Amino acid sequence: xxxxxxxxxxxxxxxxxxxxxxxxxxxxxxxxxxxxxxxxxxxxxxxxxxxxxxxxxxxxxxxxxxxxxxxxxxxxxxxxxxxxxxxxxxxxxxxxxxxxxxxxxxxxxxxxxxxxxxxxxxxxxxxxxxxxxxxxxxxxxxxxxxxxxxxxxxxxxxxxxxxxxxxxxxxxxxxxxxxxxxxxxxxxxxxxxxxxxxxxxxxxxxxxxxxxxxxxxxxxxxxxxxxxxxxxxxxxxxxxxxxxxxxxxxxxxxxxxxxxxxxxxxxxxxxxxxxxxxxxxxxxxxxxxxxxxxxxxxxxxxxxxxxxxxxxxxxxxxxxxxxxxxxxxxxxxxxxxxxxxxxxxxxxxxxxxxxxxxxxxxxxxxxxxxxxxxxxxxxxxxxxxxxxxxxxxxxxxx
Ligand SMILES: C[S@@+](CC[C@H](N)C(=O)[O-])C[C@H]1O[C@@H](n2cnc3c(N)ncnc32)[C@H](O)[C@@H]1O
Numbered sequence: 001x002x003x004x005x006x007x008x009x010x011x012x013x014x015x016x017x018x019x020x021x022x023x024x025x026x027x028x029x030x031x032x033x034x035x036x037x038x039x040x041x042x043x044x045x046x047x048x049x050x051x052x053x054x055x056x057x058x059x060x061x062x063x064x065x066x067x068x069x070x071x072x073x074x075x076x077x078x079x080x081x082x083x084x085x086x087x088x089x090x091x092x093x094x095x096x097x098x099x100x101x102x103x104x105x106x107x108x109x110x111x112x113x114x115x116x117x118x119x120x121x122x123x124x125x126x127x128x129x130x131x132x133x134x135x136x137x138x139x140x141x142x143x144x145x146x147x148x149x150x151x152x153x154x155x156x157x158x159x160x161x162x163x164x165x166x167x168x169x170x171x172x173x174x175x176x177x178x179x180x181x182x183x184x185x186x187x188x189x190x191x192x193x194x195x196x197x198x199x200x201x202x203x204x205x206x207x208x209x210x211x212x213x214x215x216x217x218x219x220x221x222x223x224x225x226x227x228x229x230x231x232x233x234x235x236x237x238x239x240x241x242x243x244x245x246x247x248x249x250x251x252x253x254x255x256x257x258x259x260x261x262x263x264x265x266x267x268x269x270x271x272x273x274x275x276x277x278x279x280x281x282x283x284x285x286x287x288x289x290x291x292x293x294x295x296x297x298x299x300x301x302x303x304x305x306x307x308x309x310x311x312x313x314x315x316x317x318x319x320x321x322x323x324x325x326x327x328x329x330x331x332x333x334x335x336x337x338x339x340x341x342x343x344x345x346x347x348x349x350x351x352x353x354x355x356x357x358x359x360x361x362x363x364x365x366x367x368x369x370x371x372x373x374x375x376x377x378x379x380x381x382x383x384x385x386x387x388x389x390x391x392x393x394x395x396x397x398x
Contacts, residue, residue, distance in 0.1 A: 004033045004044065008124040012155045020158055023130065030131035039064045041135050044096065044128060056095045056125075058228075058254075063135060066102035068251045069228045073258065074192035076103065079222070080110035087114050090190040090218065092178045092206065093197045094118035096129040097142035104138035104169060115170045117190075118142075119181045123155065126175060130161065141165050149173040178206055179292040182214045189220040195227040200234055200287070204299040207234045208287040212241030216261065225259040232318075233303065235270070236278045236375070237286035244372045245270060263370040270371040276323040279378035280362070282311040283318035314386060317345050325354050327363045350389050358385050 007029055014022035034042040039061030058065045076087055087107065091100045100116050107114055120126050129146050132139070140163035150156040153175075165171070174181050178197075193215060197203035205211065207229070215225060226248060227234065238245045238259045246266035248256025260266055270278075278284040285307050287299050294302075311317045316326065325333065325342050330353050333339040343353045351359055362381040365374045 004030075004128055005122075005124045007033075008127045011127070015156045015158065016154065018157075023156075023160060027131060030128065031133070033128070034132060035059070037062045041098065042096075042132050044125065057098065058251075060251075062098050063102065065228070065251065066098040067106070068249055069256055070099050070194045070196070070226050071102040071106045073249050074194070074224055074226055075222075076107060076192055077110065079191055080107055080112040084112055084191070087112055087192075088188065088190045089114070089116045090193045091116055091118045092181075092193065092195050093203075094120040094173075095125055095196070096132050097139065097146065099194045099196060100171065101136065101139040101142045104141060105136060108138070111168075113168045113170070115172075117172045117174060117181075117185075117188075119174045119176065119178045121175070121177050123175050126150075126173070127155065137163075141169065142171065145171040145173060149175075179211060179214075179289075182211075182218070183292055185218070188218060189223070190218050191220055191223050193219070193223065193225040195225055200229060200231045201300075204287040204296065204303070205289055205292075205294070207231075207237055208289040208292075208299065209237040209240040210289050210292055212237050212243060212259070214292060216241055216243055219261050221261055222265055223260065224265060226256065227259075228254065228256045230255045230257055230274075232274075232278050232281075232283045233286050235274070236284040239278070239372050239375050240286055244370055245375075246371060247271075263372070266370065272367060272374070273324045275371055275374050275378060276326060276363070277318065277321075279375040280326065280382055281316045281318040281323040282307040283323075284315070285310070312345065312348055315382070316349070319345065322346075322354075326359055328354055330354050349386075350393070358389070361385055 007026060011022050011026050033044055035055060037043050037057060037059050041061060041063035043055045043057040043062045045055055079087055089103055094100055097118065100118050103116060104114065126146055127150060130143055134140060140161065144161045144163040144165060147156065147159065147161045195206065197206040200207045235245060235257055238257065243259040243261060244263045244266050246258045247268040247270055248258050258266060285303055287303050289299050316322055320338060320341055322342055322345050330339050330343055346354055346356065362378065362385050364381065365377040367374065
């Protein structure tokens, strides 16, 4: 990404100096930065953080991912079919615009106005979109809007993208940290939010409990937030922010997460096993960023410090997937070493074994309730049981 950044900056400089051919001159070099994914669409390699970089999309298919993880499960078609006049989408981390272009494709036969706010922090990634080999007409609309933005903001000066946006489509580009966008955005309600940052360990600022709380203010009653990650800290942040939660679509190896203001909008609950991990163990500690302005290391370290402090004290350790085994008869675990380890973790907290009656009491929740309610109940049960144990211990000491 560093090389893409430098190359795009060179293109900006040349074109600003009046070189009409700047983009053509660099088109081969720019093409070399794109990686073809399995469905024929393209992706880019990200900037490095902690010596790691990710591609912007799944190598199984960037465009397929846009449709299957974001656009189809967002239920926007249903909304259009029900006669909505306008559909508003917030595309957070818009990258090279595949998610936005998939929305346009998906709704192209619907007689509906479409308004998309694309939010992307990297001007270079945004500009790289102009060099993505053409994959469909809707993506050329996105390119046109991006070119207009870059001309308006004096990065470029020539109109080269041969496309014009249909009248029913409005696309607004916002180049900034998505947290800044939300803090400064005018009151608005979106019908769907695509949350497509890098993984939580790379972009924790966009998965914090505080970020989801802010996002909640921008949702219509039926809106869904869609993200491709199923990570426990993200899921617990969603619940902590007061949202309902469910399983995202399973595509290839990976799942995802869906969130909404009301339970009726969620089709598939989380598994009880996942709910236990989120509510009862240290891996469920969410990222926190109360002013929506902390830097990467502050957010990562804050969560790590809390995990270290409460693991094995007020929550079960997540080691060896302990939460998933809670409540099981230990004798059913064939691997003796694992069985001992799991029992020892809970013994250190004062339980007799992973199926201690007090652990069974913690797990007593109505599994017909929405996942959000079950997670909250599990947390409450855990606190109550630990409090009871503490009181018993202090009575015994007296
Ligand atoms: C996985 S890619 C998104 C791909 C994109 N949705 C698409 O359809 O092409 C993640 C993007 O998030 C951007 N990003 C990272 N942190 C951000 C932040 N705090 N605010 C806004 N964008 C951010 C990156 O520059 C990158 O382009």
